[in-house]
Amino acid sequence: MTTMNRRCLVKLLGTTPFIGATLAHAQTPPALATFKNISSRERIRQRYFPDLVLTSHEGRKVRFYDDLIKDKIVIFNMMYAKCDGICMPITMNLVKVQKLLGNRMGKDIFMYSFTLKPKEDTPMVLKHYAHMHRVKPGWLFLTGSEADMETVRQKLGYVDPDPEVDKDKSNHIGIIKYGNEPLERWGGCPGLSNPAWIVETLSWVDWPKDMKAPAGRGGQR
Amino acid sequence: MAHISKRNRRREKDRQTAANNRRELIAAGFKRRDLLKMGLLTTAGMLISKKGLSAHPLTSAGFAYDDPESPPTTPFVENMPRIPVLAPVASLTPAPTIAPNTPAGEARTVPHQAFAQFPPLRFYEMSEQAGTVLMAPPGELPPQTIWGFNGITPGPMIVERYGPLGSPQAGSVLLRLRNNLPVNNGGFGLPSVTEHLHNGHTPLESDGFPCFFMERGQFYDHHYPNVYAGINSTHPGTGDIREAMHTLWYHDHRIDHTAENTYKGLAGTYILFNEFDTGNENTGFRLPSFGDGQNPLTSFDIYMMFNDKVFDEVTGLLAFDLFNTDGILGDKFLVNGKIQPVLHVSPRRYRFRWLNTGPSRFYQMFVLGPNNSTKSFWQISTDGNLMERPVQVNSVRFSVAERNDVIVDFTGQAGKTFYLENRLEQEDGRGPTGDVLPAGQGQKILKIVVDGPVVPDNSIDPALITQFYGFPNTTDAPRITRTFRFERGNGQWQVNGQLVGNCNNIRFAIKRNSVEKWIFQNNSGGWQHPIHMHFEEFQTLSINGQAPSNSGLITKGRKDVFRLEHNMEAVVFFRFRDFVGKIPLHCHNVVHEDHAMMVLGEINDVGDNKTQP
Numbered sequence: 001m002t003t004m005n006r007r008c009l010v011k012l013l014g015t016t017p018f019i020g021a022t023l024a025h026a027q028t029p030p031a032l033a034t035f036k037n038i039s040s041r042e043r044i045r046q047r048y049f050p051d052l053v054l055t056s057h058e059g060r061k062v063r064f065y066d067d068l069i070k071d072k073i074v075i076f077n078m079m080y081a082k083c084d085g086i087c088m089p090i091t092m093n094l095v096k097v098q099k100l101l102g103n104r105m106g107k108d109i110f111m112y113s114f115t116l117k118p119k120e121d122t123p124m125v126l127k128h129y130a131h132m133h134r135v136k137p138g139w140l141f142l143t144g145s146e147a148d149m150e151t152v153r154q155k156l157g158y159v160d161p162d163p164e165v166d167k168d169k170s171n172h173i174g175i176i177k178y179g180n181e182p183l184e185r186w187g188g189c190p191g192l193s194n195p196a197w198i199v200e201t202l203s204w205v206d207w208p209k210d211m212k213a214p215a216g217r218g219g220q221r
Numbered sequence: 222m223a224h225i226s227k228r229n230r231r232r233e234k235d236r237q238t239a240a241n242n243r244r245e246l247i248a249a250g251f252k253r254r255d256l257l258k259m260g261l262l263t264t265a266g267m268l269i270s271k272k273g274l275s276a277h278p279l280t281s282a283g284f285a286y287d288d289p290e291s292p293p294t295t296p297f298v299e300n301m302p303r304i305p306v307l308a309p310v311a312s313l314t315p316a317p318t319i320a321p322n323t324p325a326g327e328a329r330t331v332p333h334q335a336f337a338q339f340p341p342l343r344f345y346e347m348s349e350q351a352g353t354v355l356m357a358p359p360g361e362l363p364p365q366t367i368w369g370f371n372g373i374t375p376g377p378m379i380v381e382r383y384g385p386l387g388s389p390q391a392g393s394v395l396l397r398l399r400n401n402l403p404v405n406n407g408g409f410g411l412p413s414v415t416e417h418l419h420n421g422h423t424p425l426e427s428d429g430f431p432c433f434f435m436e437r438g439q440f441y442d443h444h445y446p447n448v449y450a451g452i453n454s455t456h457p458g459t460g461d462i463r464e465a466m467h468t469l470w471y472h473d474h475r476i477d478h479t480a481e482n483t484y485k486g487l488a489g490t491y492i493l494f495n496e497f498d499t500g501n502e503n504t505g506f507r508l509p510s511f512g513d514g515q516n517p518l519t520s521f522d523i524y525m526m527f528n529d530k531v532f533d534e535v536t537g538l539l540a541f542d543l544f545n546t547d548g549i550l551g552d553k554f555l556v557n558g559k560i561q562p563v564l565h566v567s568p569r570r571y572r573f574r575w576l577n578t579g580p581s582r583f584y585q586m587f588v589l590g591p592n593n594s595t596k597s598f599w600q601i602s603t604d605g606n607l608m609e610r611p612v613q614v615n616s617v618r619f620s621v622a623e624r625n626d627v628i629v630d631f632t633g634q635a636g637k638t639f640y641l642e643n644r645l646e647q648e649d650g651r652g653p654t655g656d657v658l659p660a661g662q663g664q665k666i667l668k669i670v671v672d673g674p675v676v677p678d679n680s681i682d683p684a685l686i687t688q689f690y691g692f693p694n695t696t697d698a699p700r701i702t703r704t705f706r707f708e709r710g711n712g713q714w715q716v717n718g719q720l721v722g723n724c725n726n727i728r729f730a731i732k733r734n735s736v737e738k739w740i741f742q743n744n745s746g747g748w749q750h751p752i753h754m755h756f757e758e759f760q761t762l763s764i765n766g767q768a769p770s771n772s773g774l775i776t777k778g779r780k781d782v783f784r785l786e787h788n789m790e791a792v793v794f795f796r797f798r799d800f801v802g803k804i805p806l807h808c809h810n811v812v813h814e815d816h817a818m819m820v821l822g823e824i825n826d827v828g829d830n831k832t833q834p
Contacts, residue, residue: 028293029292029293029294029295029357029358029360029361030292030293030361030537031360032360032361032362032363032537035292035362035363035535035536035537035538036535036536037536038535038536040406040407040408040409040536040538041408043408043533043535043536043540044408044543047289048543048544085711086711155544156544157542157543157544157545157546158712160547160712161547161649161650161651162746162747171710171711172711172712173546173711173713174711174712174713175546175712175713175816177544179543183404183406184405184406184407184409185406185411186409186543186544187411187477187478187815188477188544188546188815188816189477189816189817190713190720190721190816190817192720193720193723193817194723197723197724197725200723201477204411204413204477204478205411208404208437211404
């Protein structure tokens with residue numbers, strides 16, 4: 001057994017010796033007044049939807065939250081254009097979902113496919129991919145800086161806890177996640193689920209009968 | 222560690238480093254108090270997240286998931302609530318009907334199949350609705366908005382009795398649930414629900430099939446005959462007493478949204494007595510008395526619902542990780558709705574009913590005594606089914622939804638303090654690492670102070686109980702042997718190589734009143750899964766080729782959740798009797814469950830021959 005002094009301990013922990021500050025933070029329950037009265041919707045935005053600017057396959061700059069998510073029903077998935085694995089079947093599946101959603105696509109329901117390989121997947125490459133799959137308005141393929149795309153991936157939980165599995169993009173997570181942003185209802189299902197089933201799961205987060213969709217929603221900027 | 226794949230080695234190394242660091246700190250003589258002073262240990266006994274020290278996982282990007290870390294709370298201040306007992310109502314309006322009462326707003330779509338045979342004699346009604354509760358000592362965390370049965374969590378306890386042998390009808394009850402949940406969910410929760418009585422022998426239209434959900438404003442009548450399995454088959458007129466279950470619970474089971482809804486509070490307890498397990502320590506098996514469930518001088522049978530949660534450090538409010546698909550771990554441990562409470566007991570025997578409602582954590586619970594001693598106790602049941610006889614153990618391990626009834630004897634311990642301590646190390650939603658921490662280094666969940674008045678103890682010493690009911694045989698020839706292989710691909714769950722589909726994808730059919738043998742295989746690498754089957758309990762025949770154990774970590778017995786650990790193969794024996802309808806087989810790590818780790822089947826009068834559904 002080794003003897004350890006505080007210096008070793010600090011080195012081990014990589015902390016500064018300002019122990020008192022840590023203590024105050026870690027141990028004393030804060031006064032109730034120190035908690036902030038922030039809406040849960042705003043906390044979700046802060047936690048999961050950082051203010052990033054991404055580029056769509058149409059070459060437009062779009063803000064991750066303000067333009068893509070706010071006030072909308074959205075569907076997310078991860079892909080990259082040269083993927084030999086699960087991307088293509090999911091894209092083809094989502095094309096069927098797009099068809100089933102009819103005129104609500106691009107009106108209040110939007111689909112976003114985020115690239116896992118932003119270096120390769122320039123807007124041009126994604127545009128070609130979108131055209132190849134006859135993607136219609138309301139569905140954007142999105143790229144950006146590597147750091148930003150990694151942030152999106154992490155924030156939306158497309159992460160495997162096993163680092164080796166996580167690195168392997170050819171075996172990336174094939175779940176689609178969906179939600180109604182103002183209603184704060186979120187969920188996920190396998191990207192290869194039956195398209196009609198995907199549409200049904202979306203109905204669970206749809207606007208309640210007695211609630212109108214937020215005014216001014218829809219239309220991509 | 223043999224069960225860790227090559228891919229996991231680096232991670233395993235990190236974890237080992239962290240564990241070693243923690244042990245070195247202890248070995249170096251840094252007492253818990255020193256660590257507390259330095260802000261490295263929370264009063265809950267957990268190390269503050271620091272790389273190389275905390276058991277909190279890091280992502281491949283090198284930073285911890287931005288899981289909120291709960292604000293500190295003062296442990297062992299609040300008294301542990303005793304769960305209130307639900308009183309029956311005289312009648313229901315509108316009166317229950319066999320056919321779904323669609324015009325009146327009933328969400329049920331299938332007629333009650335056993336209503337005429339077992340007309341309900343007692344009626345219960347609960348409303349699923351929002352409520353406001355305090356989970357921490359006053360002045361620490363703000364009031365929390367939860368969703369609960371009658372607006373509380375845990376929901377009220379239903380205390381019922383099987384009909385006496387020979388008059389099984391006497392146990393029949395009906396529970397009407399109403400969905401009065403709000404549109405506004407405060408950040409998580411789907412106000413569309415279905416309730417599963419886990420694990421009643423319940424006609425399946427009342428069982429809480431995940432796709433039988435009700436929307437806001439609707440109601441759903443659940444018919445619980447409270448009969449022993451075999452009632453309409455092997456043991457007509459009585460049912461098989463050896464199929465008795467005593468510790469059950471009810472919870473939301475909404476397809477794809479169970480994790481958030483149960484985490485938000487939609488779970489409650491349900492217990493069943495009979496002429497053997499009577500609730501009275503002067504009769505039957507003479508287990509500690511239930512009394513009225515409230516009075517500390519007469520109620521020694523205490524249900525404890527464990528769950529772990531996390532609170533937003535900015536708002537102090539309950540937080541749910543919306544996009545997590547692996548499993549969610551909390552850093553606050555609740556018993557009956559309070560964070561790390563205190564229970565005052567008298568120096569005598571108690572029956573504790575331990576239930577883990579998750580969402581994803583596994584426990585190995587010890588009773589920690591003075592000077593880091595470990596107090597042994599008696600385990601009497603597995604998942605609510607009494608064992609062959611009580612077995613003295615040092616701990617019980619239980620994953621999500623598993624229950625253990627135990628008898629802890631505080632006789633002669635007046636003045637002493639004990640803790641329920643979870644020593645099972647777990648870093649993420651994949652399951653425990655397999656390491657069991659040394660005494661005093663786990664998570665202290667409940668403080669137990671033996672300072673109650675001396676009261677009579679007429680319960681029997683568990684050492685003197687030589688038999689409860691015994692188990693039904695497992696030698697009947699199965700009609701079919703089925704294999705369920707649980708795998709992971711593209712971050713999604715597969716069973717037998719198939720993505721689990723949707724509500725219409727009924728993948729196998731069991732013939733009513735038949736025997737089946739099932740093989741559970743875990744091929745999903747570093748993951749563990751609590752595999753749950755509704756409606757019937759199984760008996761384990763073998764685990765990795767070995768007979769189940771009746772000492773240490775008990776695996777012998779009747780259960781409804783199989784804890785499928787790393788690279789495990791288990792063979793289990795089922796009888797499916799009496800009622801028909803749709804059933805799910807699923808992982809009870811509710812985050813996995815919501816990400817389609819579920820196979821839907823049905824019991825009918827034909828059955829099928831799918832050996833790998």
